Each structure stands twice: as structure tokens, then as C-alpha cells.
Amino acid sequence: MQFVDEATIRVHAGNGGNGCVSFRREKFIPFGGPDGGDGASGGSVWLVADEGLNTLVDFRHQRAFRAERGENGMSRQMSGKGGTDTVIRVPVGTVVSATETDEIIGDLTEHGQRLLVAQGGRGGQGNIHFKSSTNRAPRKATQGTPGEERELRLELKVLADVGMLGFPNAGKSTFIRAVSAATPKVADYPFTTLQPHLGVVRIETDKSFVVADIPGLIEGAAEGAGLGIQFLKHVARTRLLLHVVDIAPLDGETDPVEQVRTIENELNGFDPELLDRPRWLVFNKMDLLAPEEQQKAAKALVKRLKWKQPWYLVSAISRENTWPICLDIQRFFDEQRRDAAEAAEAARP
Structure with a gap:
């Protein structure tokens, strides 16, 4: 549809x-x-x-x-x-x-x-x-x-707990397939995802969260380039952002750091408050690097970005390291709910 x-x-x-x-x-x-x-x-x-x-x-x-x-x-x-x-x-x-x-x-x-x-x-x-x-x-x-x-x-506006950001073909759809029952289209050309997909990630019987596969963004999206603000607004309701980055671009020339900065600029142009929202970095396609180079490459990017929030190294297509992210996300939401309950209790007369 x-x-x-x-x-x-x-x-x-x-x-x-x-x-x-x-x-x-x-x-x-x-x-x-x-x-x-x-x-x-x-x-x-x-x-x-x-x-x-x-x-x-x-x-x-x-x-x-x-x-x-x-x-x-x-x-x-x-x-x-x-x-x-x-x-x-x-x-x-x-x-x-x-x-x-x-x-x-x-x-x-x-x-x-x-x-x-x-x-x-x-x-x-x-x-x-x-x-x-x-x-x-x-x-x-x-x-x-x-x-x-x-x-x-x-x-x-899509209702989801987690919104996935990233350039086209960063592996967002593959990631959501790996961690949920959602089946968004996956292919090796840009803009495979043309509409947001929602997936429910179930951790336990009574613990789950909803993740949204937001279509890929490009430079100028906040002004309407590519799929534009039509999909940027879908991150407005999410409580946590997962920024998916291709750690091993096939052209060998694309700089993952520049892609991260570009997405940050688009978020700032659309709504500066989005930059203050919890945003975790997910380096995808680690399987394209030699095992001894994976951690070294990720840490080098983290250092260049001066990244202070959590970051992960995964291979969505083989589902390697994807489940630990889900456990951390659930833990993050549990802590949020606990803090909110404690604040409400403290505010009672």
C-alpha cells in the first residue's frame, strides 16, 4: 500500500x-x-x-x-x-x-x-x-x-520508541530485519526504503519496544532534498535515535565522519532539539573488514567524531552484535521509566 x-x-x-x-x-x-x-x-x-x-x-x-x-x-x-x-x-x-x-x-x-x-x-x-x-x-x-x-x-507521525537514521544503504532495513519480525525491502541501491517501517523488538514476554526504519536522508533533506522533511518529522516522537553508519563504503572514498556530520546538520536544520535527544552510533557492515581491523577502524572514527554517547560495531546482515544493542535499549527505557516514577513519587505532597 x-x-x-x-x-x-x-x-x-x-x-x-x-x-x-x-x-x-x-x-x-x-x-x-x-x-x-x-x-x-x-x-x-x-x-x-x-x-x-x-x-x-x-x-x-x-x-x-x-x-x-x-x-x-x-x-x-x-x-x-x-x-x-x-x-x-x-x-x-x-x-x-x-x-x-x-x-x-x-x-x-x-x-x-x-x-x-x-x-x-x-x-x-x-x-x-x-x-x-x-x-x-x-x-x-x-x-x-x-x-x-x-x-x-x-x-x-510514526509512533515508535526508537528511530533509525542514516544515509541510504547504510543498512537500516537490514538491521530492523535482524532484530524484529518486520520485513522492509532490502537492495543494493539508494532509497530502497520509501516509507517508514515499524518493527516490534520483544526482549521478554512483557518487555518490548518499537523501532522505526526511517528512509535514508541526504544533504539538504531539511530543505526538501531527496525524500526531504516528509520523513524527517517521523523522528520527532522517538525517544532514542540509532544513527547507522556504513563503516566500509564500497567506493572507498566516502567518509563516514562526513556522513555523520551531514545527518547532524539536517537534524539541526529541521529541529535543533533533536540533537539533544539520546543518539547512539551503530557502525554497520563490520563483516567487510578484516577481524583485526574492525575495532581499530571504529575507534578511529569515534575519536575523529569526539563521540561521547554509546557506540556499537555490528554486522546487520549476519546479525552479529545486534542483540546486545536491543538489550541496552530495553535497559535504557527501563531506567527512564524508573526515573520518571521516582520523580512523580517525589513530587507528591
Whole structure:
């Protein structure tokens, strides 16, 4: 299925029904009086997060959604039937904003979460409400109010604990295949991955985390080059970044240090806060080097980069050293949760 992470839709809630002007006309009751009922409220438009969806592609075919109008009031003090709500299913991780103001209306991050995006109009009052001691035959009723109408921008941001960064063909897809059940496409040409892939890494029965294979970035991505910011934004929700680097480029001229610096510049250009996020370096394709050269080459790169965070030397294709990274990631998240729980406990009065 084609991956689509942005869409624009127009929603229109139902108008409220009008109030009714009516009078009782029954045998043997010469002065029946007013009996006009109220109009009903129009239906509203809701967005609901559905974990069964992973794309916004459906909104390329249907862009307008309208809720049902409320029925008008009727005689004998009968109110109209309320308009039916319209419910629109969207993937978990969808950010909703108004196109006119760029105001974020809501962020749907949990399955089943609902967001009201267009309120239905209120129903008008029938003439029964305007009866008084001085006006026993009111011929007044109010109109229903119009339902809200707005244009919305839907933006899907992948929900993952770990985001994988790196140049095309650094081995990100191979790594996620090695540590999870995900099966992203793997080939020896750039931009094999054209959409984010999610993989669940299960450490124990009750311990797991989600890793996202973010498509490869190139210089200028923050300005839209290559696959551009279309995928850079998917790292925004991740708690940990794995920066995958090809330690043995086949052309022999590409400098892994320059590639790391380029990705850092793109992160800074997109959102400087991403550089402050925990980011671990993963030197991949160690199998292309002689055993006695592997550690030496990795340490030389670490020294040139002046790297202070954790780093690893792996061969994703043979799965060598990939599992220790997963164990460290799980330990990292366990410590984060423990620290958060302790902070919450300390903050209690």
C-alpha cells in the first residue's frame, strides 16, 4: 500500500433543525394554544484513532465529509430527530490542525481516542417556548444554527520508541530485519526504503519496544532534498535515535565522519532539539573488514567524531552484535521509566 502521511479534508457538521410554529386544533378545545416542537441538533464530525490503519491514503479519494442535518420540529410538541454524527477513522499518530490558522486541534496518540473537529448546529425552539400570559398565540420560532465547517490538515507521525537514521544503504532495513519480525525491502541501491517501517523488538514476554526504519536522508533533506522533511518529522516522537553508519563504503572514498556530520546538520536544520535527544552510533557492515581491523577502524572514527554517547560495531546482515544493542535499549527505557516514577513519587505532597 502506498504510504501517505499528509492529507487535507473538509468537514461540515449538520445544521440544526428549525423550530415549528403550530397550534392545537382538536375537537371541543376551541383555544388549544401553541404546540410547535423544537428542531433537533445537527450531527457532529469526529475523528477516531484506529490502530488498524497505517496510512492516510484513503483521503486522496474522499476529501469532504458531512454530518446529517437535524430535523425540524413538528406539531404536538414533537421535536425533530437529531442528525447522525459522522465518524472518520484515522491512523494512530495523526496530528490534526486547521489549515487557515495552523492551530493544532488535537493529537490522536491512542487507539480509540476521539476528537471533535466540527460541532453540529443547535436546534431552533418551537413556538411553545414563546407562550406567555400576554401572548397566548405566538407565531414565533427560531431557526437552527449552522454546523461548523472547516478545512483540516491531517499529518501522520510514526509512533515508535526508537528511530533509525542514516544515509541510504547504510543498512537500516537490514538491521530492523535482524532484530524484529518486520520485513522492509532490502537492495543494493539508494532509497530502497520509501516509507517508514515499524518493527516490534520483544526482549521478554512483557518487555518490548518499537523501532522505526526511517528512509535514508541526504544533504539538504531539511530543505526538501531527496525524500526531504516528509520523513524527517517521523523522528520527532522517538525517544532514542540509532544513527547507522556504513563503516566500509564500497567506493572507498566516502567518509563516514562526513556522513555523520551531514545527518547532524539536517537534524539541526529541521529541529535543533533533536540533537539533544539520546543518539547512539551503530557502525554497520563490520563483516567487510578484516577481524583485526574492525575495532581499530571504529575507534578511529569515534575519536575523529569526539563521540561521547554509546557506540556499537555490528554486522546487520549476519546479525552479529545486534542483540546486545536491543538489550541496552530495553535497559535504557527501563531506567527512564524508573526515573520518571521516582520523580512523580517525589513530587507528591
